[in-house]
Amino acid sequence: MKQEIRALVDVDRLIHEPARLVIVTTLYFVEAADFLYLLRETGMTKGNLSSHLAKLEAGGYVEINKTYREKIPRTICRLSSAGRTAFQQYRARLKKAVTSMEG
Amino acid sequence: MKQEIRALVDVDRLIHEPARLVIVTTLYFVEAADFLYLLRETGMTKGNLSSHLAKLEAGGYVEINKTYREKIPRTICRLSSAGRTAFQQYRARLKKAVTSMEG
DNA sequence: GCAAACTGGTTTGTATAGCAAACCTCATAA
């Protein structure tokens, strides 16, 4: 009951950041989403969403696919398998931590 | 099941930061701890612990009491009632989020 | 008694992060 708390110190910060946690969690369930969908779902600004996605991509957690839908650009994002694994680990750790926090 | 995830965006960042979450959780259970105890429990460096404690104090979440024990300085920290409340709220939110993350 | 080393921290320096405003490219409207 102490170990799980202390383990939080080196939690995966790429996912722990609230904005990215929302993004990753969303992607985890939908499997694929475009920029505008994420924009609506998360309520973030475009700039903020863009930079967080870039960071997740750089970390290898999301794959970003730029395409066109009838001349208008479309950015499709999906969680990579590394991202899925990382999310599952993060979730498991967090769950243990929360449990520990309850006594 | 979507609301709890999105709510994460404005989670209490003073507590959400892993280092401080460990500190706050520790204090939540012991009710009072000195600097050296926290240092051992958290495994942080002195400088890091010091600045996080200062931040928690500035936010009104911990009360810091500097005293002496036979000539050697002793810094005693305890969670304020605001801190306890904030922690409980954070924990509750996090718990809901984790639950939502599972399906 | 005096320097060296240690205790219990705090301050400083640096590198990174988050965020929104400003910007960019292309397409359509006027």
Add this chain to the structure above:
DNA sequence: TTATGAGGTTTGCTATACAAACCAGTTTGC
């Protein structure tokens, strides 16, 4: 032809985390 808007990205600013360096006081070695 200019203007307007969609879909994003880059820039600029502020704040943050972290450890190294520092500091005041105490004990130890000689």
